[in-house]
Amino acid sequence: MNAYVLIENVLQALYTGLVVGCIYGLMCVGLALIFSVMRVINFAQGEFLMLGMYAALFCFAQIGVGALLGPGVGAVVASLLAGVIVFAIGAILYDVLLRPVTGLSVAGTEGEGHYPQLTLTLGLSLLLQNGGLIAFGSSPQTIRTPLSSSAWELPVFGQDISLFLNKARTVACIVTLAVAFAVAIFINRSRHGKMLRAAADNAEAATYMGIRVTRAHRLAFALGAAISAIAGGLVATYYPFQPYVGLEFIIVMYAGVVLGGMGSVMGAFWGGITIGLVQQLSTLVLPQQLQNATIFVVFLLIILLRPQGLFGRNVERV
Amino acid sequence: MSNASDNVPFAWSVAIVVVAIAAYVGLAWLTPDRYYQLIFTIILIWAAVGVAFNLFSGYSGLLSFGHAAFFGLGAYTVGLLFVNAGISPWIGIVVAALVGVVAGVVIGYPTFRLRGHYFALAMLAYPLVLLYVFQWLGFQEVSLPMVRKAAADYMQFADTRVYIAFSGVLLAIALAINLYVARSRFGLSLLAIKQNEPAAMAAGMNPLSWKLKAIMLSASLTSVAGGLYAVVQLIVTPESVFGLLVSSRALIVTLFGGIGTVAGPVVGSLILIPLGEVLQAQLSDILPGIQGVVLGVAIIAVVLLAPEGVLPYVMKRVPRKGATAGGVLALDTTPYVRETNAPSVAAPMLEVRDIAVRFGGLQALSKVTFDVHPAEILGIIGPNGAGKTTLFNILNGFIAPTQGGVRFEEREIVGQPAYEICRAGIGRTFQIVRPFAGLSVLRNVVVGAFAHRHDEAAAYAEARNALERVGLSARAGVLAGNLTTMELRLMELARALAGQPKLLLLDETLAGLGAGEVEHMLRAIAAIRKQGVAIVIIEHTMHAMVRLADRLVVLDHGEAIATGDPEAVINLPHVIEAYLGKKWADHAAA
Numbered sequence: 001m002n003a004y005v006l007i008e009n010v011l012q013a014l015y016t017g018l019v020v021g022c023i024y025g026l027m028c029v030g031l032a033l034i035f036s037v038m039r040v041i042n043f044a045q046g047e048f049l050m051l052g053m054y055a056a057l058f059c060f061a062q063i064g065v066g067a068l069l070g071p072g073v074g075a076v077v078a079s080l081l082a083g084v085i086v087f088a089i090g091a092i093l094y095d096v097l098l099r100p101v102t103g104l105s106v107a108g109t110e111g112e113g114h115y116p117q118l119t120l121t122l123g124l125s126l127l128l129q130n131g132g133l134i135a136f137g138s139s140p141q142t143i144r145t146p147l148s149s150s151a152w153e154l155p156v157f158g159q160d161i162s163l164f165l166n167k168a169r170t171v172a173c174i175v176t177l178a179v180a181f182a183v184a185i186f187i188n189r190s191r192h193g194k195m196l197r198a199a200a201d202n203a204e205a206a207t208y209m210g211i212r213v214t215r216a217h218r219l220a221f222a223l224g225a226a227i228s229a230i231a232g233g234l235v236a237t238y239y240p241f242q243p244y245v246g247l248e249f250i251i252v253m254y255a256g257v258v259l260g261g262m263g264s265v266m267g268a269f270w271g272g273i274t275i276g277l278v279q280q281l282s283t284l285v286l287p288q289q290l291q292n293a294t295i296f297v298v299f300l301l302i303i304l305l306r307p308q309g310l311f312g313r314n315v316e317r318v
Numbered sequence: 319m320s321n322a323s324d325n326v327p328f329a330w331s332v333a334i335v336v337v338a339i340a341a342y343v344g345l346a347w348l349t350p351d352r353y354y355q356l357i358f359t360i361i362l363i364w365a366a367v368g369v370a371f372n373l374f375s376g377y378s379g380l381l382s383f384g385h386a387a388f389f390g391l392g393a394y395t396v397g398l399l400f401v402n403a404g405i406s407p408w409i410g411i412v413v414a415a416l417v418g419v420v421a422g423v424v425i426g427y428p429t430f431r432l433r434g435h436y437f438a439l440a441m442l443a444y445p446l447v448l449l450y451v452f453q454w455l456g457f458q459e460v461s462l463p464m465v466r467k468a469a470a471d472y473m474q475f476a477d478t479r480v481y482i483a484f485s486g487v488l489l490a491i492a493l494a495i496n497l498y499v500a501r502s503r504f505g506l507s508l509l510a511i512k513q514n515e516p517a518a519m520a521a522g523m524n525p526l527s528w529k530l531k532a533i534m535l536s537a538s539l540t541s542v543a544g545g546l547y548a549v550v551q552l553i554v555t556p557e558s559v560f561g562l563l564v565s566s567r568a569l570i571v572t573l574f575g576g577i578g579t580v581a582g583p584v585v586g587s588l589i590l591i592p593l594g595e596v597l598q599a600q601l602s603d604i605l606p607g608i609q610g611v612v613l614g615v616a617i618i619a620v621v622l623l624a625p626e627g628v629l630p631y632v633m634k635r636v637p638r639k640g641a642t643a644g645g646v647l648a649l650d651t652t653p654y655v656r657e658t659n660a661p662s663v664a665a666p667m668l669e670v671r672d673i674a675v676r677f678g679g680l681q682a683l684s685k686v687t688f689d690v691h692p693a694e695i696l697g698i699i700g701p702n703g704a705g706k707t708t709l710f711n712i713l714n715g716f717i718a719p720t721q722g723g724v725r726f727e728e729r730e731i732v733g734q735p736a737y738e739i740c741r742a743g744i745g746r747t748f749q750i751v752r753p754f755a756g757l758s759v760l761r762n763v764v765v766g767a768f769a770h771r772h773d774e775a776a777a778y779a780e781a782r783n784a785l786e787r788v789g790l791s792a793r794a795g796v797l798a799g800n801l802t803t804m805e806l807r808l809m810e811l812a813r814a815l816a817g818q819p820k821l822l823l824l825d826e827t828l829a830g831l832g833a834g835e836v837e838h839m840l841r842a843i844a845a846i847r848k849q850g851v852a853i854v855i856i857e858h859t860m861h862a863m864v865r866l867a868d869r870l871v872v873l874d875h876g877e878a879i880a881t882g883d884p885e886a887v888i889n890l891p892h893v894i895e896a897y898l899g900k901k902w903a904d905h906a907a908a
Contacts, residue, residue, distance in 0.1 A: 041435050100622055114434055115381050116621050119573055122383075122566060123617035130610030138606065243607075247562060251446060254439055262435065293450035296443050303440045304428050 008161045013280045015163055019173040021276020023231055025269035026176040027249060028256035029183055030228030032268030035257065037200040037220035038102050039114075043121040045228055045253055046246025047128035048086055052229025053236040053245065054136055055082035060143050071145035075168075076175050078143065079233025083226040090225030094218045097124060103217050104203055125246070132243030140240035147171060148238040172234035179230055180269050183223075187265060196220055200263075228253070251292070252279075255299035261309025271309070328497060331580075335493045343486045347479050353599070355478050359550055361591045362485035364571055366543045368583025369492040371568040374536035376578040377505055378529050379512030380430075384441035386564035387425060387448055388418050388537040390556070392544030394452065397460040397554040400472070407462075407473040411545040418541025419534045426533040430526055442565070449560035460554045473549050481550050488546055489584070492539050496580050499535075503768050503777070508532055510754050510765040517752035520714055522740035522769025522817055540568075563610070570617045576627025585629050590616055645792030647805055651834030654841050656865045657848075659693055667692050667852055668713075668744075668821055673722035675708055675876075682708045683719070683876040690821065695843070695853045697867030697884065699860055701897060704873040706856045707749055710823050713854075714746045715739040726821070740769055745819030747810040749826040749856075755799035759790065759809050762798050766816035777816075784816040785809075787849075788842050804835045811842065815851075822846065824855040828862055840866050860888055860897070872896065 031045045042048075060066040060078035069077055099105070101120055106113030142148070147167035154163040187193040198206040199216035207213055235241070235249075256275045260267030275295060282294040302309070339362075346358035367389060375381050395417045396410035405413075429440050465472040475481070499505040510518040511525045519525060548554045558564075575586030594609035601608050624631035666689035673686045683705045690696050698706050711717045713724060715736040724732050731739055740746075745766070754762050763784055767777040785791045788808045793801065798809060807827055814822055824843070828836050843866065847853055857863045863870065864884040872880040872887060874896040880887045887893060 035435075041439065097618060097622070114438075116625055118381065118383070118438055119569065119617055120621040122569070123614045123621065125614070126563075126566060126610045127614030127618065130607030130614065133607035134605050134611070251443065254442075258436075258439065287454060289454040290450060293447055293454065296447040296450070300440060300443050300447070303432065303436055303443075307432065307436050 004160050008163075009284060010281075011156065011161065011163055013284055014277070015165065016169070017277035017280030018273065019166075019169045019276070020280060021273035022173045022176045022180075023169075023234055023272075024249075024252050024256055024276045025272030026180055026231040026234075027228045027253050028260065028268035028272035028275075029180055029265055030224040030226070030231070031253045032224075032257045032260065032263075032265045033183075033187075033196075033227065034221055034224035036263045036265055037196050038098075038217050040098070040102055040117045040121065041254075042221075042224070043118065043250070044125040044128055044246075045224075046248075046250035047125050047132070048090065048225040048228045048246075049232035049235070049249055050132060050241065050243060050246040051086050051089060051128065051225075052079070052082045052232030053241045054132070054141075055085040055229065056233030056236050057141055057143050058082075059085075066143075066145075072147055072171065075143050075145050075147070075237045076171065076234075079175070079230050079236075082233040083230040086229035087222045087226035090222035091218055093124070093225075094221040098221060099214065099217070103213055104207065129243055129246065136243055138242055140242050141236075142238075142240045143233075143236045145237055166238065168238035172237060175234055176231060179227065180266075183227060184266055192219060248292075251299065252295060255295055255302070258299060258303055258307070259309055262307075264309070267309060328501060331497045332494050335490055335497070339486045339490050339493075343483050346482045349479075352478055355482060356550070357592055357595050359478075359481045359485050360547075360595070361587050362482065362489045363543050363547055363550070364567055364591050365584045365587035366485070366489045366492045367540055367568045368571040368575070368587055369489065369496055369580075370536045370539035370543065372572050372577060372579075372583050373492075373496055373499060373539065374532045375569075376572070376582075377499070377508035377512065378532050380437055380529070381569065382441045382533075382536075383438055383565050383569065384425070384444045385536075385540050385568045386445035386560050386562070388421055388540035389544035389547070389564050389568075390445060390448055390452070390559035391417050391421050392541030393548040393554045393559040394457065394460065394544075395541070396545035396548045397462060398457070400462050401460055406471055407545065407549045408471070411542055411549075414541040414545035415538045418538035421541070422534040422537030423530060425537075426530050430529050442562075445560045445565060446562070449556045452556045452560065458555060460548075462548065462552045462554075481546075484546060485550075488543060493580065493584070495535065495539070500580060501774075503772065503774060504528070504531065506757075506761060506765060507768060509757060513754040513756060514752045516716065516736075517748065517754070518765065519736040520716075520740060520746050520748075521766045521813060522737045523765070524735070524737045563613075566613065570613050574616050574620050574628055576629035576631075579627065579629050582627050582629045586627075589628070647793060647802075647808075648789065649804075649834060650789075650838050650841060652837060654837045654844070654865065657844050658868050659695070659847070664692055666690060667727055668854075669723075669725040670713070671723045671725070673709070673712060673719045673724070675705075675712065675717065676720050681876055683712075683873075686722075686873070686876070686878045688871050688878060688881055690852050690854055692820075692852055693847055693850050694869070695847050695855065695867045697863040697870045698854060698856045698873060699858060699863055699870055700873035701858065703875075705876040706858075706873055707825060708876075709873070710746060710825055710854075710856065713739075713823055714744055737769070740817055740819075743818070743820035744823065745814035745817045745821070746823035747807070747814055747825055747827060749829065751803070751806040751810055753798040753801070753806055753809065755797070757798055758794065759796055759798055759801070759805075760785065760794040762809055763812045763816050766813035769817040780818070781812070781816050784812040787815055787846065788812045789838075803830050804832075804838070807831065807839065808842065811846075815846065819851060821852045821854065824853060826856055826858075828857055828859060836862055864888060 027049060031042060034040060034042050056078040059081040060074055065078045066074035097120060101113055101116045151164040151166050154165055156163060187196060195211050195216050198211050199213050203213045252275055256271035257268045259274055260271030278298055279291055279295055283291055286294060349355055371385050392414035395414040396407050399405040399410040400407055425444055429437060432440055465474050507523050507528050511523060511528055515525055544559060571586035571590055572583040574590055576582030594612045597612060598609040668690040670686060670688050674684045675682045700706055712719050715734055718733055723730055726742060760781055763781040764777050767780040771777040771780060785794055788811050790808045790812055793805055828839055831839060843853060867884050869882060870884045870887045871878055872893050879896060880890050880893050
């Protein structure tokens with residue numbers, strides 16, 4: 001019986017790890033897209049996630065997407081709409097704040113302007129967190145769907161072992177896979193994707209080829225924000241959130257991006273999945289409270305021992 | 319670092335700090351309101367944390383997003399020693415200082431291998447790991463118990479104004495250390511490393527050692543501030559001491575006031591901390607989180623509007639007297655007359671044997687062998703890509719050869735780091751001049767002198783002497799960023815000379831110079847040789863080299879294809895072929 005419990009626990013942790021990991025993966029893709037094109041580590045990415053959650057809640061409850069389409073489909077559509085809203089916010093933030101300290105305006109300056117960029121996004125993060133507190137209040141919210149408290153039971157090896165697949169997470173996972181796939185197609189196949197890749201590779205050379213780097217950067221920043229916001233909207237269906245929720249996920253995103261090799265957008269997705277697995281599997285042997293500490297330790301080990309990431313080549317020249 | 323510190327003696331600056339802080343504490347003493355007394359206290363504590371942060375990040379150029387690790391460890395050291403062992407915070411704070419030093423080494427040593435984004439991300443992670451670990455250990459809330467008897471022995475005072483005085487003392491100590499560092503070998507070395515690490519290494523500095531010293535000092539001060547914070551607040555929670563807001567606050571008060579200036583963090587703290595606290599107290603009912611909004615807006619505004627910080631921004635707009643214009647370089651453009659040394663019979667000082675390097679599939683050098691004799695000028699010529707600079711990078715220790723050996727004064731030097739080789743007596747200059755643009759010419763050169771001199775007065779004397787030797791004394795006070803190419807080349811030469819090398823490696827010192835300037839430079843190089851320094855110089859303009867060098871080594875595709883008397887070497891058919899192609903070699907032979 002004990003062996004069954006153990007197997008069941010491991011399988012359950014693996015499943016949850018994969019599902020949560022896919023959602024982490026999508027968050028990471030957003031951060032990685034911004035980094036790979038703009039060479040900016042966005043400290044405020046967790047806040048884009050948070051904005052995505054509130055935007056999804058707004059669409060779901062206030063606009064009535066939930067009532068119109070039902071709680072299941074409604075939550076997914078609300079998340080996608082949140083992506084659109086945060087896309088617009090991202091584009092505006094880029095023009096007002098980011099443009100003066102990124103791209104061609106800092107090419108060739110000391111350290112390529114890394115530190116002003118980091119501090120600027122740190123300030124943005126503080127502003128959005130605390131502004132969020134003023135705007136939304138501190139009480140935890142969720143997007144209420146019946147899915148979050150129900151599960152599919154999946155029997156494995158007859159009746160002895162069965163897996164519980166939380167419906168909200170499983171649906172969220174499927175949507176993330178679809179969005180991540182769409183992003184991959186967009187970057188690798190479309191004309192705009194080509195523009196992004198060219199600007200990422202060499203902003204100056206891209207300019208000479210007639211690519212408007214500012215446009216590419218705006219697109220990357222807004223799209224990166226939107227992708228993380230969609231992930232946020234999906235998380236909101238099963239996880240209570242408040243304006244500081246970004247802090248809980250930001251290090252997951254950093255860890256995933258570093259793991260996938262900084263600069264590789266799809267590598268970040270695999271990085272996110274790995275982090276999800278590490279987090280869930282660690283609960284088998286470590287106390288719950290150390291779950292996040294485990295992520296940090298993995299992150300530090302990766303960054304110190306294999307800064308080029310597990311999957312990628314080192315893209316950042318040092 | 320700050321320009322003022324150049325002119326005001328150390329004792330005077332410290333006196334000014336002490337008087338200013340005493341005046342502040344005196345004024346704060348008049349406040350009857352305990353809440354405002356607390357604000358006056360924490361302004362000083364955050365100013366001290368800012369100064370400590372600045373000691374590391376301002377000088378090393380590595381932004382730390384993780385000073386909360388040191389702050390929190392200090393706070394918990396004091397709190398836990400008191401609660402669990404009944405040890406007074408008086409002792410606890412001393413222990414906290416030591417804990418800070420250890421934490422600085424433990425965190426700094428592995429992390430200094432990282433650069434740029436990676437360094438920032440890793441530093442961010444340390445305090446957050448500690449946050450979760452301390453939560454898990456069950457230290458969610460450590461309250462310092464009230465002591466009834468002999469409360470002063472436990473740093474507890476009914477009159478909370480005493481804490482203002484304590485914090486004032488802490489800030490004064492932090493500022494005094496900062497002022498001292500600003501004028502010492504320590505600060506200058508860090509600045510040099512920040513501005514140009516390879517050049518600093520080639521000038522004899524060990525970057526890791528200096529960075530470690532800086533983070534130890536900075537971490538120790540931050541831990542003490544954390545310990546004092548625990549005493550003042552009487553309660554320590556993981557979020558309040560390890561949280562992101564702690565690191566951000568240190569960073570923000572410093573960047574707001576002006577990173578790299580002694581007073582910057584103090585100005586930042588004086589403006590932002592009370593603003594945030596007062597708004598928080600007045601408006602937190604309707605606008606919760608207003609303090610974070612203030613900090614966020616402040617840092618965004620500074621980055622966009624006054625990236626160097628508020629203090630330097632204001633100082634720039636205040637007219638200054640006695641701006642150093644500097645003299646004019648006296649160029650001697652008369653043609654250089656060739657001087658040669660009789661072929662030396664003494665043992666070679668540098669023996670290069672069978673050096674080979676591969677970069678992946680590229681054989682950059684293969685089987686290069688030559689000697690350098692004392693007081694000789696050896697020219698190394700060859701077309702682009704022949705491996706000349708790679709050869710220098712081996713000789714001064716930037717890269718290790720795949721095979722072969724280099725002996726300098728009978729000692730094998732392959733495998734030694736660049737700063738050791740510099741101290742052994744091999745100086746170098748760079749093809750792309752690597753000045754410390756934000757430092758004056760004199761300070762640029764002093765960096766070279768510090769390689770072997772620990773005494774500051776002696777180092778400055780030597781630097782002035784080196785400037786004299788290359789004829790650049792008139793420009794000593796000018797910022798290196800304002801020099802012409804010619805002056806930069808001379809400055810680099812002086813920096814290398816200040817290290818008292820026995821052998822000097824000059825990498826394309828003549829490149830980019832005008833015809834008249836070349837003559838001046840040739841004369842300067844010949845004069846250095848006359849003083850007994852051996853010189854190896856790289857060039858691809860053959861004309862000047864034939865006039866300067868005693869012997870030439872010709873490199874082509876990584877191989878030494880000819881060695882010997884300049885006139886003879888350049889007429890060899892295979893040398894002409896390497897330079898001009900087969901057709902010209904045939905032409906010359908005909």
